[in-house]
Amino acid sequence: MSDGGNRLQPAPAPPDGGRPLKVLCLDIEGGHGGSSRSLLASLSRIDRERVEPLVWCRRPGSVVEKYQELGIPCRVTPEMPKISALERNSRTLLDLARLATQLFRARGFLRRLVDTARTADVVHLNHEGLWLLxxxxxxxxxxxxxxxxxxxxxxxxxxxxxxNLIHRAVDGQVFISDNERRNAEDLGRHPPIGPVLFNIAEPPAPGTAPHPACRDDPRFKVALLANFAWIRGTDRLLEVAQALAARGAQDRVVFLVAGTMRMPRRYPGPLAQAARQGWQFDQVVERSQIAGMIRFLGHISDPERVLVGCDALLRLSRGNNPWGRDVLEALAAGRPVLTVGSYQRFVEHDVTGVLLPRFDAGQMADHILALAEDPARTRRLGAAGAERIARLCDGPTQAAALAEVWRAAAARKAGLRADRTG
Known part of the structure; x- marks a missing residue:
């Protein structure tokens, strides 16, 4: 699209109730992760008489075409700078050193951002990695x-x-669960401003065809939807598969992994040497004795097809955060989730899935086998999960609440301007 097709028309200030709120949304992933899919779900359900959205994506991806189908202008802006704190201060310092290069390359983007923002009522940063903007x-x-x-x-x-810098710079925040809000309270000096709004998750459309990799395989199929990362615990899949193999279950269970499997050169633990040699995680698995138990699908733009074709979802995150996009979509599809943590809003042990307090490969393997051997229980857990997501993650309700956050932020900003000039 041309720049003209991606510019909002000038907005009067302050915004009034007689026209849609003009909102520029900045998407860090372009369909390559959960935050991007969540934004798409929200905007597909937003009341267009109340909100006129425009989206800029940092990466090209399937969401660009989907926005076009919805009639929402969307452009790809790969120069969009991002940075976020990491678990290791040394890694954060390295990213900060690279930030100067990012900002230099982003000069044109930053100028266009200011020009477009001046015609909008709200700019929504869809991930905390964009806080500097x-x-x-x-x-x-x-x-x-x-x-x-x-x-x-x-x-x-x-x-x-x-x-603390986020708190000072923004006019409102949205938290995807009470965990993120509590995290902001624990780390910040001031109470965070903004509500908890669960991500929208809806069941796959009727007639959604299973992914081809899921067909013609009688084994119990377990999906894992995640790009490779230490914090996501992707490498733990090796341990779980090995535990299943030790139980003689090679011919009873298969894992279908959707995501990119590139390992960073500096990777801790047993995979460190393979990572230094430039191997990807799928190459490590292919050279192991459990290669036949794991199938790698690469990046999938429609993960719902994988979920439809599988019996359960596995999430092995080291963050002990059983509430990600993959969890919500699996439960919405009627698939039980096996994961690690203590938060039971979505995954409740033996109600909507399996929730272990800490990772144990042997215990996880036993639970997978138990589901494989009891299809009725698997269906019962899946049905309970679908009912819970329908109640908590309803599309129209959550989209309307997000629109209200934007309206309130615009009104507060307009009020502050009026106070300063009054």
Missing amino acids: AYWLKARTRVAVTLHRRTMLPNTVFGHLQV
Whole structure:
């Protein structure tokens, strides 16, 4: 699309109730992760008489075409800078050193962002990794800025700093669960402003065909929807598969993994040497004795097809956070979830899935086998999960609540401007 097709028309200030609120949404992933799919779900359900959205994606992906189908202008802006605190301060410092290069390359993007923001009522940063843009806009525009808190920031110097800087720079926040809100309270100096809004998750459309990899395999099929990362615990799949093999279950269970499997060169633990040699995780598995138990599908733009073709979802995150996008979509599809943690809003042990307090490969293997041997229980857990998601993650309700966050932020910003000039 041309720039003209991606510019909002000038908005009167302050916004009134007689026209849609003009909202520019910045998407960090472009369909390659849960935050991007969650934003798409929200905007597909938003009341267009109340909100006129425009989306900029940092990466190209399937969501660009989906936005076009919805009639929502969307452009790809790969220069969009991002940075977020990591578990290790040394890694954060390395990213900060690279930030200067990011900002230099983003000069054109930053100019276009300011120009477009001046025609909007709200700029919504769809991930905390975009927090620095809030400061850029605050110094150069009068637009209201909101931010979506989608991850648990680490309890480090940089984690504390990021939380407090976000609080100072934005006019409102949205938290995907009470865990992220509590994280902001624990790390910040001030109470966070903004509600908890669960991500929208709806069942796959009737007639959704299973992914081809799921067909013609009689084994109990377990999906894992995640790009490779240490914090996501993707490498733990090896341990679970080996535990199943030790129980003689090679011919009874198969894992279908959707996501990119590139390992960073500096990777801790047993895979460190393979990572230094440039191997990907799927290459490590292919050279192991359990290769036949794991099938790698690469990046999938329609993970619902994988879920429809599988019997359950496995999430092995080291963050002990059983509430990600993959969890919600699996439960919405009527598939029980096996995961690790203590938060039971979505995955409740023996009600909607299996929730272990801590990771244990042997215990997880036993639970997978128990589900494989009891199809009726698997269906019962799946049905309970689908009912829970329908109640908590309803599309129209959550989209309307997000629109209200934007309206309130724009009204507060307009009120502050009026106070200063009155």
